[in-house]
Amino acid sequence: MIKMHFDSEFINRFKSFLSSNLFTQPIDAKSSYWTDYSKKISVKVENSSLFIEGEAGNYIPPKKYSTKFFYELAEPFIKKIFYSNVPGRMSYEGAFNKIMNENEIPAHQQLKFNDKKIIAKNISECKKIFPFNYAINKHYIRSYYYINILSSYIDLTKTKFIAEIGAGNGNLLSLLKYHYSPKSIVDIDLPETLILSIPFLKNLFPDSKILLPNEIDQKINQETLQKYDFVFLTPNQIANLEENLIDLFLNTASFQEMHISQIEKYLNVIQKVGKKDSFFFNSNRVEKVPYDGKKNESYSSIKPTRFSEYPFFKNDILLIEICRFLSLTQDHPLYTKLEKIIK
Numbered sequence: 364m365i366k367m368h369f370d371s372e373f374i375n376r377f378k379s380f381l382s383s384n385l386f387t388q389p390i391d392a393k394s395s396y397w398t399d400y401s402k403k404i405s406v407k408v409e410n411s412s413l414f415i416e417g418e419a420g421n422y423i424p425p426k427k428y429s430t431k432f433f434y435e436l437a438e439p440f441i442k443k444i445f446y447s448n449v450p451g452r453m454s455y456e457g458a459f460n461k462i463m464n465e466n467e468i469p470a471h472q473q474l475k476f477n478d479k480k481i482i483a484k485n486i487s488e489c490k491k492i493f494p495f496n497y498a499i500n501k502h503y504i505r506s507y508y509y510i511n512i513l514s515s516y517i518d519l520t521k522t523k524f525i526a527e528i529g530a531g532n533g534n535l536l537s538l539l540k541y542h543y544s545p546k547s548i549v550d551i552d553l554p555e556t557l558i559l560s561i562p563f564l565k566n567l568f569p570d571s572k573i574l575l576p577n578e579i580d581q582k583i584n585q586e587t588l589q590k591y592d593f594v595f596l597t598p599n600q601i602a603n604l605e606e607n608l609i610d611l612f613l614n615t616a617s618f619q620e621m622h623i624s625q626i627e628k629y630l631n632v633i634q635k636v637g638k639k640d641s642f643f644f645n646s647n648r649v650e651k652v653p654y655d656g657k658k659n660e661s662y663s664s665i666k667p668t669r670f671s672e673y674p675f676f677k678n679d680i681l682l683i684e685i686c687r688f689l690s691l692t693q694d695h696p697l698y699t700k701l702e703k704i705i706k
Contacts (some may be wrong), residue, residue, distance in 0.1 A: 364416045367566045383577035385597050386554045404555045413562050421559050423532045424500035455501040456486045458691035473684045477515040483507055494541050506535040508688050516681055519543040522610040524588050528629055529617025533560040537567050547588035551596045604636045612643045619648040627674045634676050639706040646699045670698045679703040
């Protein structure tokens, strides 16, 4: 359980969100995976404190020098001892250092880092620039890896408006906000998962101006985004986004947990709401069955979500490959894709 403190103004606004009708979603809004895991996310409000817990989507790292902090420091060494000879079981630290120091010549549309633009060349540099009073867990390491990719192809200092679909607690968004200062960030997620990201991002950026889902009563346009550092939307509210608005869309390890029909809706939004020559970055499993992990009689009837079957638009593909970094750290391969929106 994670504890955070806030002033009364934020607490009252957050309580209003929790009591809103936005938690009533259409029956097809969630895959069976998220139908199960969204029930495991909860929050308790006591005076000026929030107590948050959850499993999927909750990748908030431990505070520095806590018991869990020291455990996570030791975890890579433990893995090195027990998994050193097992393919795909390198630590995130080791995988990051390995990939960032390779000098392979890429083939067409394969990843090529720009050494002059990347934000960190190794884990030591990540730790030096990491701004928050938390440990750099594997999810933050992965976020720095993604930022190295993005900064190699995009001038992130000019991306005024960024949107992420399925941001979890907001690790990647927090780094983009701190290091590149976009004018506004839109977090689109299930209301249950926004329970995690809203307080976490507000805790990291206490002076930020935020717009909560229950406070939205009109179209989200450029004028709206100019007023807020963070705008939080539920899937039911994506129609509120004005066309030709966003400079960079993100989706990492989220489409893989949806059905193709849900992915299609989001791809339509990205194509419509993204500006001409904006970007869409996407990193998801080659294949995943979107279920809750408990195999039963209905498991065999659940169709796997396959990256190759995503109904992509015909945009300009800058990068597409099996993610070499994550192939070193886990068994299941992921595709990484970056495209420029053509209109």
